[in-house]
Amino acid sequence: MRNKKKQLLFGCLAALVLSAGAFPAFAQDQDSFSTNMESSSQNSVPVAVDITAVYGRNAKPGSFVPIKVSIYGQTEAPFSGTLTVSTLESDNDEGTEEYEYSYQVEVGPAETKTMEFYVPLGQKSGTIHLTLKDGKKKTMGETSMEFDVSKDENRLFAGVLENKSGSLSWIDGIGLNYGMLTTRVVEIPGEDFPEDSRGFSMFDVLLINGYDCRTLNDLQKEAVLTWVENGGTLLIGTGRDRDKTLDILGEAEPKVSLRDPEVLLVGMGTEYTKNSPEDSEVRVTYTEPVISGAKERMVTDGTPLLKTMKYGKGTIGVYGVSLSDLSGFAKKNPSFASYFLGEIFNEDELNTIYYYSQGGDADYWNAYNLVSGGNGERIPNLAIYGISVAGYLVIVGPGLYLLLKKRGINRYYGTAVFIFSAASCVVIWGMGFKTRFTSEFCTTATILDASGDSAGEMTFLNVRTPDSSGFTVDLPTDYRVTPLTRSARYDMNQLEDYPKKRQASIGIRKEADQTVLWSRKSKAFDSRFFLLEREKDLGGWKCGGGLCCVGWDDHGVCGEQASCDA
Known part of the structure; x- marks a missing residue:
């Protein structure tokens, strides 16, 4: 490509x-x-x-x-x-x-x-x-x-890393889930294979076939595993390529072992028999994957061609054959591609892919649920306000009048009411000082996926202003910052023309010593959500599992905000 x-x-x-x-x-x-x-x-x-x-x-x-x-x-x-x-x-x-x-x-x-x-x-x-x-x-x-995005076609994107271009073209353009989804194969150049999991974010499945993954560096392998942990599906062809492809698993490779290879004649099913039983048979080099707790799929003649296991939120699948061995059969039998993909995704998974095919916003709604509120310490004490108002009405009404009348100076009642009301306004204003916002303020929720001395930190950030002014937020430079916005699937016009005629409303500026979030203007108390990610050293604390910390910062500098106890 x-x-x-x-x-x-x-x-x-x-x-x-x-x-x-x-x-x-x-x-x-x-x-x-x-x-x-x-x-x-x-x-x-x-x-x-x-x-x-x-x-x-x-x-x-x-x-x-x-x-x-x-x-x-x-x-x-x-x-x-x-x-x-x-x-x-x-x-x-x-x-x-x-x-x-x-x-x-x-x-x-x-x-x-x-x-x-x-x-x-x-x-x-x-x-x-x-x-x-x-x-x-x-x-x-x-x-x-x-870029080629479409509001009329919902696509299942399959990223392919292979040694021979076009060997998996038979899974391209296949209709799934009653035609609601269409597959799109994207070949990934080996020399441009991403070193960051964000590089795989558009893919629903990643297939490794025949490529010598021993040439990939540790960052590239780690990026793949991070993507899988976050919900991706990784499929690996082995068979005669077993020494090349399985290395993509990096630190997860010990979870998978392969038996000695053997050459088999595998029957793919009587539905593919046209003139003779041999029409449905494929000669393959088979190495059975051994995975603890794995699910067996694509079982033909008692031979499981695919075994899958859960890895974080995602799935790792290992084929006992090279997918190139199936290419000739698949091209002669186009219906096999639908069966092949149907063994990877069940109906619920296909519905989820269909739902997010026009834009992913799961993290937007996570942020909406976690950080749309605010700091409870800034909520006014309604009881004190109620007592103050009631006291004001008692004093400014019969209290002052009776007091002045008793002393024979009730002619000064109007002046006294004015002075007392002004003093009361100052008191009420002072009572609300700690609940008042004067500039941008941030609400954060941090999740630590911890293991040993380090943890993956994921922070949801909500930046708001008390008026229509803009904001500036400074972040440590080691954060990876992603803006979180609502999917356009909810809008009447899902995609729009975008000529360069306007000024940016929101910006993310990467500098040498910090990352700056800024806005030229904003609606009062309108939420701006961001996702901040980085690897964090726990500094000697030992954590055995996930840990959630929530914190607030009412200033324009959001740095080390979340705290967590040992």
Whole structure:
């Protein structure tokens, strides 16, 4: 599969760039996704930028899009600037707003630097806009990338890592769950295999077939296992490729062992018999997986071709054969692909995939349930307020009048009421001081998935303001920050055109020493949800399982907020 590429050449001819407003339009067909901007004077071009979408045009709303950015320094002066990516998200009122992600980029003279970014694709559009600015915030160039998202077709995405391109093409375009879902196979280039679990977020299943996973590094294997732990489905073909593929399991590999290989003639079922019984038979190299507590699936002639086990929230499945051994049979019998996929997912799982095919927002609703409230210490004491109001009415009514009349100065009753009412207003205002918000405030809920001396930390963050002003929140730089927005499936217009004509409402800016969340404006007390993730050192505390801590911070700096006891 060809990668989609966009090439940007930025130079000192800024006037030409600004007058154009954007790079030339790129080809819209599936195979071509590139553009060039030529400069008449190559000596004046400070940098060249090459942007590649790892999975081509394939994407799912609400998932991450892995992009690789290569910057080439072409002058004697170093270049330092900011790459900004803009997406279109849904807001809390069935409208839209623009989110902006900023990354610092720099390159020295005659230097080439390649970076990988994971960009959250907006819930409301498959288009992203990219802008490069120099250190003086001057726009050097901008362009757009449009991904293939559809509101008419619900897709089951299957990521494939294989040694021979097209060997699993027979599972592409298959209708499942009474035609409600259509499979889409996305081949993952081995050289671009993600080192972050966010790189697999759009996939419903990941298949490993024939690829030598011993060439993958520990970060790539860990990323796969993290994705599975969070609910992904990983399937591994073995058989004659058993020494290559099983290594994808990394630290989970000891959970699986394989018996000695043998060559078998396996009958796939009488429904595939056309002219003779041999039509339904496939010769395979079979190595039976041995997995404690595994479920057996695809049992043919008493031979389980697939065994599955739970791993965290997800599933790991190991085939006793190489999936390439089944390719010839599957191409002759198209109905086999539906059976093959039906053995992986049951009806409830397919319904869940269908529900989230137009945008994932499970974490949005988790945040909504966990951090939509506030700090109980800021709730006014209604009893004290009630006593104060009752006392005011007694005093300002008959109390003052009778007191002044007794002293013969009841002519000053109006003045006394005015003075006492003013004093009472000051008292009431002072009583509400600790419940009053003057700037942005944060509510957090932190979950620690702990084991030994370290833990995976997942924090749900809600940022609100007491008025329509914007906010700024500073976070430690080791957090991975993901904005959480509502899926567009609830809106009348699920997908919308996204021309670059507006200012961003929400931004995430990655800096060298911190990550900054910001908003230009916000509705009073309107929630903005974010997911913060990182690995945390427990500092000597020993925790044997998951631990949930909840904390609040009423300031603009959200750092080490959650606390937990040993």
